[in-house]
Amino acid sequence: MQNKWGTYDFSTKNPFIIELEDKNLSMIIKDAKAENIFATNLGDKELIGSLLVIPTEEGFQLVNITSVEETVAPLLTTALHSVRDQAVLEAMAIATRTRLYNIIDLTSDFDFNIPDNVPDFNFGGNNMVSFLARKAAEATKNKVLLTEENELALAKTYKACGPITEEGIKNTRKSFEFHPSALNIFKYMFSNPPADLLSAPKDPTAWSEIKWIYAIPIKDIQTRLKQNFNIGKLKYFEVADFSDTGRILAMRFVGSRGTVELPFKEANFVLAAGTLRSDFFTFIPFKKEILFIGSDTGNGNGICLAGAIGLAGEQKSAKDILNYYYPSYKIGLWQQK
Numbered sequence: 001m002q003n004k005w006g007t008y009d010f011s012t013k014n015p016f017i018i019e020l021e022d023k024n025l026s027m028i029i030k031d032a033k034a035e036n037i038f039a040t041n042l043g044d045k046e047l048i049g050s051l052l053v054i055p056t057e058e059g060f061q062l063v064n065i066t067s068v069e070e071t072v073a074p075l076l077t078t079a080l081h082s083v084r085d086q087a088v089l090e091a092m093a094i095a096t097r098t099r100l101y102n103i104i105d106l107t108s109d110f111d112f113n114i115p116d117n118v119p120d121f122n123f124g125g126n127n128m129v130s131f132l133a134r135k136a137a138e139a140t141k142n143k144v145l146l147t148e149e150n151e152l153a154l155a156k157t158y159k160a161c162g163p164i165t166e167e168g169i170k171n172t173r174k175s176f177e178f179h180p181s182a183l184n185i186f187k188y189m190f191s192n193p194p195a196d197l198l199s200a201p202k203d204p205t206a207w208s209e210i211k212w213i214y215a216i217p218i219k220d221i222q223t224r225l226k227q228n229f230n231i232g233k234l235k236y237f238e239v240a241d242f243s244d245t246g247r248i249l250a251m252r253f254v255g256s257r258g259t260v261e262l263p264f265k266e267a268n269f270v271l272a273a274g275t276l277r278s279d280f281f282t283f284i285p286f287k288k289e290i291l292f293i294g295s296d297t298g299n300g301n302g303i304c305l306a307g308a309i310g311l312a313g314e315q316k317s318a319k320d321i322l323n324y325y326y327p328s329y330k331i332g333l334w335q336q337k
Contacts, residue, residue, distance in 0.1 A: 017065075018051040026126055027051060029062060045125030054111075063112045068100050069141060071123065075100075076133040078124040079157075080305065088308045089136035090318035094331060095303050098144040098155035101334060105152070140318070144334040145326055153329045156302030214292045216272050221290070224270045231255030237271075247300055248279045302326075 001010040020027065029045045049066030075096050076089060083089060099121075100114075107113045114121065145153040222234050232255040240252040240261050251267035253260050262270065264279045272292070281294030298304075303325040311321050319331060 013055050015052060015054045018053060020050075028127075029125075044127070045123075046127035048126050068097060068104075069137065070126070071100060072097050073129045073133045073137040074123055074126055075121065076136060077128050077130045078122045080133070081130070083305070083309065084132065085309060085312040086132065086136060086139075087312045087316060087318045087321060088305070089132055090140050091303065091308055091321040092157060092305070093133075093136045093140045094143050094145060094318065094322060095155045095157050097140070097142075097334075098153060099157070101144060101152055102154060142333045142335065143331055145322065145329040146332040146334070147329060150332065152334065153326065155326070155329075156299070157305065212277050212292075212294050214272060214275065215286075215289045216292065217289050218285075219288070220273075221271055224273065225253060225255070225260075228270070229253070229255075229260045230257065231260050232257030245300065246280065248281070 001008070003009045018027070026046050026048050029047060029051075031044060047064045047066065048070050049064055052063040052065060054061040054063065072093055076093055079096075080089060080092060083092075104113050114123065116123065145155050147153050218234075221237075225231065225234055231253060235254045235256060237251055237253045239248055240250040241248075243249055248264050248267075250261055250263050251271070253262070253267075253270065268274050268276045268279075271290075276292060276294065277297045278294055279299050280296060281292050283293070284291040296304075303322070307325070308321045311324060316324070322329070322331060
């Protein structure tokens with residue numbers, strides 16, 4: 001480590017912690033880099049708290065040690081940068097804080113709780129915090145979703161919701177009289193918008209977040225496979241596991257030298273560099289590309305951002321929004337033990 005005059009003050013091969021003498025200040029990590037193709041480079045990051053530095057043969061790993069409350073607002077800002085409804089921001093703040101505590105419980109035996117730049121939980125740094133996000137985080141401080149037994153609830157979020165959720169087919173204009181096969185659901189979905197229109201624009205042609213189609217070149221899929229898995233030339237891929245409602249849980253890739261099975265999150269990066277919007281889709285092979293046809297974003301669980309905005313437009317409060325998406329949970333205070 002060099003001082004401001006360019007001379008070396010400190011050198012070590014062992015892990016060490018950097019702490020600021022003035023706790024009101026923050027530190028900047030310049031040009032933060034991602035480790036692999038499953039992450040994104042967001043450049044400079046401002047951090048609050050302390051910094052654990054772990055030297056390795058390749059360089060070093062940085063672990064920011066900070067509090068949950070200091071993390072909520074940056075996560076909200078990155079995920080909801082265009083949202084201005086305070087009720088939506090407060091509802092999402094409570095769901096985000098609940099999820100953070102869930103992650104802490106699940107990763108208590110690891111060196112860190114949250115990897116940097118994961119697509120669905122992206123920390124852009126404290127320099128990214130908006131006034132509205134900070135206001136929502138402070139207004140809901142320590143508030144989380146709890147079960148009736150006062151245990152921490154499981155909370156998930158996703159951006160846009162179609163009529164198909166993990167609870168079944170919802171928001172339909174009328175009852176349907178068809179067998180709920182995958183093909184019939186897709187036919188129905190592409191011709192029937194949700195009845196309450198909470199989760200989409202009233203103009204059906206503007207449903208780009210709800211109904212999507214991508215054409216991905218086969219050679220690009222082959223390249224991403226070759227970079228990360230030694231299975232030879234790709235012969236075909238298929239769905240390895242479904243949820244009960246038809247959402248894709250895992251994909252299987254069969255090559256000339258072997259086979260690899262990946263959970264959807266990793267399969268998404270192999271198939272489309274992470275651009276498939278949800279795990280609810282079908283695909284059609286052509287000579288040089290694969291056509292993916294899908295609906296909504298995320299995995300159909302938890303609070304839907306587009307739907308929350310629709311509810312806020314009906315003057316619903318943060319509590320009303322959370323009750324809509326989590327009817328069996330209650331809002332309470334939580335302090336990590």
